[in-house]
Amino acid sequence: MAGAGRLALVRGLHVAAHLGAFLPLAWLVVVVPRGALGGDPVEELIHYLGMGALRLLLLTLLVSPLAKGLGFGPLLRLRRPLGLWCFVWGCLHFATWLGLDLVFAWGLIGAELVERTYILLGFTALVILAALAVTSLPALVRRLGRRWKSLHRLIYPAVLLVCVHFWWSVKSGWIEPAIYLAIALALLWWRRGALWPPGMRG
Amino acid sequence: MLIKTRRPTPIPESQVTPEAVHGDRRRILAGLGFGALLAGANARAGLLDFLSPAAPAPAVAAAPRKPLVYDRGVIPPGLVLTPEEKATNHNNFYEFGTGKTDPARHSQGLRTEPWTLRVEGEVARPGTLDVAQLIAAGGLEERIYRMRCVEAWSMVIPWVGLELGKVLKGFEPTSRARFVAFETLHDPEQMPGQKSAYLGGGIDYPYVEGLRIDEAMHPLTLLAVGIYGRTLPPQNGAPLRLVVPWKYGFKGIKSIVRIRLVETMPPTSWNRLAPDEYGFYANVNPAVDHPRWSQASERFIGPGGVLDVRRQPTLPFNGYGDEVASLYAGMNLRRHF
Numbered sequence: 213m214a215g216a217g218r219l220a221l222v223r224g225l226h227v228a229a230h231l232g233a234f235l236p237l238a239w240l241v242v243v244v245p246r247g248a249l250g251g252d253p254v255e256e257l258i259h260y261l262g263m264g265a266l267r268l269l270l271l272t273l274l275v276s277p278l279a280k281g282l283g284f285g286p287l288l289r290l291r292r293p294l295g296l297w298c299f300v301w302g303c304l305h306f307a308t309w310l311g312l313d314l315v316f317a318w319g320l321i322g323a324e325l326v327e328r329t330y331i332l333l334g335f336t337a338l339v340i341l342a343a344l345a346v347t348s349l350p351a352l353v354r355r356l357g358r359r360w361k362s363l364h365r366l367i368y369p370a371v372l373l374v375c376v377h378f379w380w381s382v383k384s385g386w387i388e389p390a391i392y393l394a395i396a397l398a399l400l401w402w403r404r405g406a407l408w409p410p411g412m413r414g
Numbered sequence: 415m416l417i418k419t420r421r422p423t424p425i426p427e428s429q430v431t432p433e434a435v436h437g438d439r440r441r442i443l444a445g446l447g448f449g450a451l452l453a454g455a456n457a458r459a460g461l462l463d464f465l466s467p468a469a470p471a472p473a474v475a476a477a478p479r480k481p482l483v484y485d486r487g488v489i490p491p492g493l494v495l496t497p498e499e500k501a502t503n504h505n506n507f508y509e510f511g512t513g514k515t516d517p518a519r520h521s522q523g524l525r526t527e528p529w530t531l532r533v534e535g536e537v538a539r540p541g542t543l544d545v546a547q548l549i550a551a552g553g554l555e556e557r558i559y560r561m562r563c564v565e566a567w568s569m570v571i572p573w574v575g576l577e578l579g580k581v582l583k584g585f586e587p588t589s590r591a592r593f594v595a596f597e598t599l600h601d602p603e604q605m606p607g608q609k610s611a612y613l614g615g616g617i618d619y620p621y622v623e624g625l626r627i628d629e630a631m632h633p634l635t636l637l638a639v640g641i642y643g644r645t646l647p648p649q650n651g652a653p654l655r656l657v658v659p660w661k662y663g664f665k666g667i668k669s670i671v672r673i674r675l676v677e678t679m680p681p682t683s684w685n686r687l688a689p690d691e692y693g694f695y696a697n698v699n700p701a702v703d704h705p706r707w708s709q710a711s712e713r714f715i716g717p718g719g720v721l722d723v724r725r726q727p728t729l730p731f732n733g734y735g736d737e738v739a740s741l742y743a744g745m746n747l748r749r750h751f
Contacts, residue, residue, distance in 0.1 A: 250515040251500030252567070252715045254723070313713065315725045320708060328706055380706070383565070384615040384687055385512065 222286040229290055233268060233297035237304070254312045261305035262334075266378060266392060268298035269341075269371050273399040292348055295367070299345040302338050330380030337373040340366045368407060371396045477522045477652070479644040482549065484574045487556035494716050495558070496569035498642045504715065505649045506563070507668055509598065509605035512615040517649035524604055524648040524669070531654060535595075535674035538586035545653045548576070549639055556643075557636055559659035561666075562698045562732045564684075568712045573657050574640030579631035587627070587675050594630040595680035596623045596656060597672040617683055623656065623667035624680035624694065628741055634659055634734060660734040662696045693751040697742070698732035702751050 240260070243249070249256040272294040279287035314321050324331055344364055347353065353360050375396045379389035400407065489495060507517035527546060534540040554574050562568045582594070600608060600620035607614030629635060636657040639645060646652040651668025658665050664684050674680075684692035691705055700710045711725045731738050742750075 247499070247503060248515070250513075250518075251497070251503040252514070252720070252723075254713070254720055255565070255567075256514055312720050312723065315713065315723060317711065317725050320711065320725075324708060327703075327708075330706060383512075384508075384617060385612070386616065387612050 218284070218286060222289060225287070225290055226293060229293045229297070233264075233294070233301070236264060237301075254308065258305060258308050258313060261301055261308055262378070262381075265298050265301035265305055266374050268294055268301055269367075269374060270392070270395055270399065272298055273367065273371060273396070277399065277402045295341075296345055296348065299338075299341045302341055306335070306338055330377050333373045333380070334377035337370045337377065340370040340373075344370075365406070368400055368403070371400070474519065474522045477524065477526070477648050479640075479647055481644050482554055482574050482640045483552065484554035484556050484640070484643075487558045487572060489558050489570075493558065493560070493570045496571060496715050497717055500715055501569055501571050501641065502647050502650060506565075506663065507649055507651065508615045508617055509607040509619070509621065509669075510649065511607055511613050518647075520606060521648035524652065526648065526653040526669075529653045529671075531670060531673065533582070533585045533673045533675075535676050536588045536591035537582075537675050538588055539584075541585060543581070545639065548581075548654075549645075554639065557634075557657070557659075559634075559636075559657060560732050561657075561659070561663055562712060562728065564662035564664055564692065564696070564704060564709075566704075566707055566709060566712050566728075567715055568726075568728075569715050572642055573636055573638040574643065575636045575638035575657065577633055578635045578637045578656065579633065581637050582630065582673070582675070585675075590677050591675035592627050593676050593679050594625045594627060595674040595676050596625075596667045596670050597621070597674070598667055599669045599671045617687060621667060621683045622681060623665055624682050625658065625665075626679075626741075627675070629658065629738075632738060632741070634737055660698060660731040660738045662692075662698060664692070665696050695742075695747075695750050697747065697751075698728060699730060699747055699751065700728040701730070702748055 240249075240257070244253050244257070249260070272291055275287060275291045275294065279285055310316065310321060314324070325335055326332065344367060347356060347360060347363060356363065375389065375393040378392060379386065382389060503518045504514045505517040506514070507521065510517040510520040529545040531543045531545065532541075533543065554576060556572050556574050558570060558572045560568060561571050598619075598621040599605070602609040602619075605614075605619075607617075608619040625635070636659075638651070638655050638657045639653060641647075641650055646655065648669075651666070651670075654670050655668045656666050656670065665682075679694060682692075682694055684696075685694055698709075703709050709728055712728045713723050714726050715723065729735070
């Protein structure tokens with residue numbers, strides 16, 4: 213493929229990533245009024261937004277193996293939009309729980325964050341994603357230099373936290389969370405070299 | 415009159431939807447919001463509409479519901495009815511899927527006529543009961559009860575039915591009858607959740623529930639055949655379900671085909687699935703949290719959009735303590751949750 217063609221492809225994928233992450237949010241505005249998520253959509257909204265964030269997180273982690281497998285480096289540029297959209301979905305997920313489920317009962321919110329381990333896990337993941345989102349500003353990427361890379365490896369514990377948070381949160385049934393955890397573990401297994409650098413091997 | 419509310423939940427005037435607006439809300443919403451949103455003419459009304467999902471549109475034709483003849487109940491002071499559209503489109507009925515809208519979507523084909531209920535076990539006169547005959551025999555009454563789900567949301571629902579105790583007495587329970595076991599229809603052809611563990615949330619079907627005999631004979635315990643003046647829609651447990659207003663909603667077993675009076679405590683579905691999270695008694699108790707969330711307060715699903723949702727304190731025995739607390743005198747309710 214010619215260089216210009218490849219760049220156009222990456223640009224196209226970039227647009228697709230933005231649209232793919234944004235349109236399902238726009239879709240909510242259309243279908244929720246029609247009752248598609250039920251008479252009381254709060255629980256389904258929380259679930260929909262949380263699942264979206266998890267899928268975007270897994271997609272973000274899929275970019276590197278894909279780029280390497282295809283020998284197509286420019287693909288790596290998709291990590292930033294996908295990761296940032298994951299953070300947006302995660303924030304909306306958290307905000308819906310905060311504002312529509314617990315209805316800003318701050319005392320209760322504080323107690324739930326501390327007492328319910330699965331909520332604490334999800335919240336920790338969101339804090340990590342916030343740190344990664346902020347430090348993905350180009351100016352900060354340059355300033356952090358090598359430390360940027362170690363910081364952004366925090367996405368690995370984050371995806372595990374999110375998967376456990378999901379598994380723990382379901383009322384019954386384990387098949388769906390098990391599938392997501394398996395995908396996350398496969399994506400981490402592919403990076404085992406980076407997760408366990410040779411210098412740290414015993 | 416047994417329905418007493420000594421400690422009514424104060425609901426501000428602002429939360430009560432005027433009846434005219436309430437009855438007309440589909441038209442108002444359509445006029446205000448969704449049409450405008452589609453036309454792209456009024457983005458602000460569209461946003462407001464987003465927050466007021468009051469007109470769910472099921473993909474399939476709704477199962478027919480018959481009007482019932484019954485003694486009208488009164489709305490206890492301080493309570494506001496949950497709109498019918500919300501009570502019939504926000505259901506837990508895992509036989510039809512685990513999502514809140516799955517039951518309304520997937521249950522409309524449920525054959526509810528003819529339907530017979532078998533009553534057996536420790537009774538002098540075991541037998542069957544035809545639901546159509548039960549309805550035709552009259553004596554139905556409306557009971558407007560709070561409904562508190564174990565998931566920490568609540569509704570106020572006008573049920574129509576008969577006291578379970580009066581129905582059971584007709585079968586003459588023996589002195590050995592200490593518990594009552596209930597069973598939902600088991601028909602994987604009609605109930606996709608029973609066919610697939612994935613759709614059905616991994617519950618061991620048929621769904622079973624149980625009450626102690628004194629709980630079953632308590633005058634608040636209702637065998638419901640209708641809501642909002644008409645026969646039950648399938649997603650709410652047609653044609654016959656249990657309503658025990660001082661217990662978490664999952665005790666209200668739906669689409670019952672069998673009642674068995676027994677000597678020993680029967681197994682119950684949620685308790686079997688997660689014994690540390692769901693007990694046999696499952697009395698509404700703000701002092702005993704679910705391991706994964708607080709039970710001290712609840713989201714009341716009433717009129718209006720999601721922004722009108724308020725959290726309100728959960729009452730011991732769901733506000734029916736005066737009537738039922740004596741059933742549990744001397745029991746450690748933290749242990750027998």
